[in-house]
Amino acid sequence: MEHANGNTLSKETATECLAALRTFQDQYVGTESQVQALSTLANWLQRLERGSHTDDEEPLDENSRQYLQSYHDQFTRISLFEVVGGSRERWRNPALAAELEKVDDWDAFDVFKVASLTGDRPLEPVTLAVLQHFDLVDKLRLPDKKLRNYLRGVEDAYLKNPYHNSTHAADVVQGLACLFSNNDFTSQLTDLEMLSMILACVIHDVGHPGVTNEYLINTHADSALLYNDQSVNENGHASVGLQLLRKSSNNFIEGLSEEQYRFVRRTIIGIVLATDMVGHAKLVKDTAANIRQLGADLQSWPEEKKQSALQMIVHCCDIGNPAKPLEYSLQWTNRIMAENFAQGDRERREELPVSPLCDQDRVDVPKSQLTFLEYVVRPCFEALRSIAPVTAALALRNIEAGCRHWQAQPRRSPSTPIFPLDDLR
Ligand SMILES: [Zn+2]
DSSP states (O other), X not given: OBOTTSSBOOHHHHHHHHHHHHHHHHHOOOOHHHHHHHHHHHHHHHHHHHTOOOTTXXXXXXXXHHHHHHTHHHHXXXXXXXXXXTTOXXXXXXXXXXXXXXXXXXXXXXXHHHHHHTTSOOHXXXXXXXXXXXXXXXXXXXXXXXXXXXXXXXXXXXXXXXXXXXXXXXXXXXXXXXXXXXXXXXXXXXXXXXXXXXXXXXXXXXXXXXXXXXXXHXXXXXXXXXXXXXSHHHHHHHHHHHHGGGSTTTOTTTXXXXXXXXXXXXXXXXXXXXXXXXXXXXXXXXXXXXXXXXXXXXXXXXXXXXXXXXXXXXXXXXXXXXXXXXXXXXXXXXXXXXXXXXXXXXXXXXXXXXXXXXXXXXXXXXXXXXXXXXXXXXXXXXXXXTTSHHHHHHHHHHHHHHHHHHHTSOOOBTTBOOSOHHHHO
């Protein structure tokens, strides 16, 4: 029997698929024809499972076949999870379960592995694992189904860019979990602050078009007009991410009081807008000054300054991938360069000036990486040293290794391309 993706579907797989599909049907909110297609598919799988299928029978109409194809990754994903009661999950795939066990480990966790095990959908499992690790689902009584619907909706809304995709978002969520895991750190934060920070990481690049704010402004994009050229992408991410919460089947924080909801919303918006690099220098400087003046225990900080610290912490996670072990950080470099160069090609085609870091004929990758590590990433983690000392030390050690790596690479001269451009396409 041919599966819609061309693989033979065994009876056992049909059973597993059917169980996954039943869970999916329970949660699915869709049009009548979509619901009908799901039901046709379930009947087909059931016949296959019972062995009442004949080989010459055309098992699926074209509509259902296409439907199975388009939702194939969702079925696969759902079959990775098994609800075993309440908010607790057991991860059916042992490799996925083993990786998620390390979700608060800065050096050992491999987000690319989780992406490959979940069909490029790591954001939902990583976020659930982090929320469960810090017991936030139970403490805040978050309804499980709505939470998953929401995370799935956000992950769907991430585009398949080389860099700004849901794997990057999952990496940022995971980085935050590592900072939380420092001794005493979470005791300085309320549950609502932790939830807001995690959600801000989840949505912080949702819908990212794969081009910079400058490009959107220069090309008079609708979003630039909508947001008056101010943090165009970041305003979009916050808006899309929070709008997805309004759908009743997604609204897993509807149990919060109005005051709590307003706090979560305000905090998330502040954090997401602060991921715009234009605010970087001020954020780092303010955090260092606040730590000098108020000490490292955030509990005693006045509200406004604490909010700024939460923004700084997520900003560090957002730009923190060059501070991960080299085997991961180099993959991130390839991805961001691929995205930048695609923008450069687009600018060239559209006869616009090519942005400095987007010109594949001119960018000196080792030099740009060294500058970014030394002048942007390192000061961030140095500022975090007194707040999250264990993670900051790991990050700073990796930054040193990254600097050594890039210093050892041949520098670019215009006639000798040094970057494996073919690998980036
Ligand atoms: Zn980001």
